[in-house]
Amino acid sequence: MISTLPTASEERAQVCIVGSGAAGSVLAYELADAGLDVILLEEGEELGKADFTQREGELIPRIYADAGSRATHDAAIPILQGKCLGGTTVINHGICFRTPERILDEWRREFGVSGLSLDTLQPHFERAEKMIGARRLGPAEINPNNQVLKRGCERLGMSGDVMTLNMQPCGSCGPCNLGCPEDKKGSTLVNYLPAAAKRGARIFRNCRVQSVQVENGRAAGVTAGSFRVRAGVVIIAAGAVNSPAILLRTGLGNAIPAIGSGVSLHPLFPLLVFSDTPLHSMKGLPHSYYCDEFFSADDFLFEGLFVSPGVFASGMGGFGRQHREFMKQLPRLGLTYVQLRDRTRGQVRLAGGEPVVRYTMNQEDRERARKALKLLAAICLEGGAAKVATTHVKPVVMRDKSEIAQIDQAMFRPNDLTVFSAHPQGGCPMGANPRRSVVDSQCAVHGVAGLYVCDASVFPSPVGINPMISIMALASLTAERIIGSSVGAGL
Amino acid sequence: MKEILQSIADRIISADDRGVTPRDLNVADGILSYMHLMPAHTRRAVTQLIWLFEYLPPVIILKPRRFSRLGPRDQDRYIEAWGTSRLGLLRTGFRVLKTLALSTYYQNSASWKAIGHMEE
Numbered sequence: 314m315i316s317t318l319p320t321a322s323e324e325r326a327q328v329c330i331v332g333s334g335a336a337g338s339v340l341a342y343e344l345a346d347a348g349l350d351v352i353l354l355e356e357g358e359e360l361g362k363a364d365f366t367q368r369e370g371e372l373i374p375r376i377y378a379d380a381g382s383r384a385t386h387d388a389a390i391p392i393l394q395g396k397c398l399g400g401t402t403v404i405n406h407g408i409c410f411r412t413p414e415r416i417l418d419e420w421r422r423e424f425g426v427s428g429l430s431l432d433t434l435q436p437h438f439e440r441a442e443k444m445i446g447a448r449r450l451g452p453a454e455i456n457p458n459n460q461v462l463k464r465g466c467e468r469l470g471m472s473g474d475v476m477t478l479n480m481q482p483c484g485s486c487g488p489c490n491l492g493c494p495e496d497k498k499g500s501t502l503v504n505y506l507p508a509a510a511k512r513g514a515r516i517f518r519n520c521r522v523q524s525v526q527v528e529n530g531r532a533a534g535v536t537a538g539s540f541r542v543r544a545g546v547v548i549i550a551a552g553a554v555n556s557p558a559i560l561l562r563t564g565l566g567n568a569i570p571a572i573g574s575g576v577s578l579h580p581l582f583p584l585l586v587f588s589d590t591p592l593h594s595m596k597g598l599p600h601s602y603y604c605d606e607f608f609s610a611d612d613f614l615f616e617g618l619f620v621s622p623g624v625f626a627s628g629m630g631g632f633g634r635q636h637r638e639f640m641k642q643l644p645r646l647g648l649t650y651v652q653l654r655d656r657t658r659g660q661v662r663l664a665g666g667e668p669v670v671r672y673t674m675n676q677e678d679r680e681r682a683r684k685a686l687k688l689l690a691a692i693c694l695e696g697g698a699a700k701v702a703t704t705h706v707k708p709v710v711m712r713d714k715s716e717i718a719q720i721d722q723a724m725f726r727p728n729d730l731t732v733f734s735a736h737p738q739g740g741c742p743m744g745a746n747p748r749r750s751v752v753d754s755q756c757a758v759h760g761v762a763g764l765y766v767c768d769a770s771v772f773p774s775p776v777g778i779n780p781m782i783s784i785m786a787l788a789s790l791t792a793e794r795i796i797g798s799s800v801g802a803g804l
Numbered sequence: 805m806k807e808i809l810q811s812i813a814d815r816i817i818s819a820d821d822r823g824v825t826p827r828d829l830n831v832a833d834g835i836l837s838y839m840h841l842m843p844a845h846t847r848r849a850v851t852q853l854i855w856l857f858e859y860l861p862p863v864i865i866l867k868p869r870r871f872s873r874l875g876p877r878d879q880d881r882y883i884e885a886w887g888t889s890r891l892g893l894l895r896t897g898f899r900v901l902k903t904l905a906l907s908t909y910y911q912n913s914a915s916w917k918a919i920g921h922m923e924e
Contacts, residue, residue: 369907369911370838373911374838374841379843379846380838380841387896391903621911622916623910624907626906626910627902627903633815633818633880633883637817637819637823643920664845706884706898726892727896728887728895728898
């Protein structure tokens with residue numbers, strides 16, 4: 314074990330980091346490597362590869378936020394986030410995209426963000442990718458489910474590519490969304506966090522931070538139940554739902570009105586693929602190909618995926634006899650999805666001290682999702698799918714391209730069809746204007762010295778791609794800036 | 805509550821073919837156990853939803869019976885009415901109950917043989 318439970322009522326450190334996911338673990342490693350005295354607090358427990366039994370009923374309550382029940386206020390969009398040492402890097406599919414330049418330009422142009430360019434981030438991308446073992450897959454590693462997407466793209470002349478993942482060839486034991494029992498996934502649990510601990514970072518698990526202690530306008534530590542950590546620098550890296558919640562519980566909502574604002578969810582719209590031949594979609598790396606033909610102009614991506622049976626079944630369309638008939642074809646089922654760079658913005662608010670994500674997809678995004686699903690259906694049918702189906706209560710089933718127009722008749726209101734979020738962002742947006750943002754371009758919270766937020770919550774608009782590498786690079790850069798700043802020098 | 809959840813799971817999962825039934829796998833108990841792991845405010849809301857679902861057939865499909873006392877055909881019609889309702893609250897209810905039932909059933913490995921999961 315690299316973490317412990319707190320034994321004293323109070324600990325002291327130079328830096329206290331809240332959250333051990335893609336951001337917190339990088340920060341802990343980089344700051345400890347620079348010789349700083351670091352404490353990292355994680356709300357969840359520590360699991361090792363022997364614990365990742367692939368049993369959903371046992372693991373989802375242990376490693377997902379809110380025992381897997383986290384969702385928007387109307388349950389329309391489940392929000393999948395990790396809650397264990399390593400955070401979401403333990404449960405994600407390890408996709409490594411670098412932040413697109415146009416997104417960084419948008420942040421500069423529209424939000425006044427400075428000092429975040431591809432040139433600035435380049436060494437941090439490289440550093441993070443090396444640390445987590447990112448590698449571009451070989452063509453033979455595209456599994457049959459993803460081959461449908463690939464063939465369709467190629468036949469239609471659309472842009473697509475194999476994924477770069479932090480996963481090594483593995484025994485194909487099952488779904489990667491339940492953690493890796495072979496340590497073949499380069500989650501921070503197996504690289505950054507052990508390295509941080511080796512460099513002296515103290516990691517405490519099962520510590521749910523309620524609030525930051527602010528004294529005379531500067532951060533002085535955090536409170537986690539009866540446990541307190543005193544530190545001159547506090548970095549909140551608890552994700553796009555919990556980070557704003559911690560700041561709100563701290564009582565900063567009046568001074569910084571943007572806390573909780575600007576939440577985007579990168580909604581994922583699944584499309585079920587039926588094949589005449591077995592796909593065994595859980596074999597091989599389940600997330601191995603993507604199509605970016607429409608990313609620049611329309612802001613959506615198509616990706617192939619498969620997940621564990623319980624998650625898959627609950628996301629599939631229909632119910633009762635029709636659903637059962639679909640499930641009985643499981644070996645011949647595949648799954649693709651639209652990943653929408655949403656224009657909708659939601660909010661994180663508190664109810665009884667707990668975060669509530671208020672998010673209702675706007676009409677523009679619903680129509681964009683409709684357009685994207687029609688395009689994805691065409692690609693999959695071209696790629697050899699015998700039929701495809703949406704996830705509506707009454708699924709739209711299409712066997713031929715001539716039937717795709719049926720999607721025009723389908724409803725896209727909340728809960729009409731399955732929508733997931735695996736990439737919540739915003740809530741503590743970065744920017745130059747303290748009335749419209751929470752942190753400045755250095756990730757420092759406006760008006761509270763020594764307090765930082767560094768995770769996907771600071772993204773002022775969604776990155777559009779799977780965000781793990783963007784988060785890690787930002788954390789690496791932030792650590793470098795803290796070390797080089799007067800704050801770092803004073804520690 | 806368990807009886808209501810059993811009735812909901814029976815119709816949503818519909819594994820009355822050669823597979824094991826939701827009752828064989830104690831899906832209702834599984835859902836109740838899972839609810840205890842939810843945050844308190846979520847658990848309260850789901851509990852209210854289950855009772856609301858049980859007693860609304862007279863309003864939604866004009867049948868003067870509780871859901872668990874309806875025949876299978878009316879139960880299916882009632883579930884679909886929730887899932888396709890113009891009222892967002894009912895669609896939310898459908899989504900929550902469907903997710904609880906299906907995820908609890910299919911995450912149990914005893915349900916996998918009938919769907920060919922993990923077979924070469």
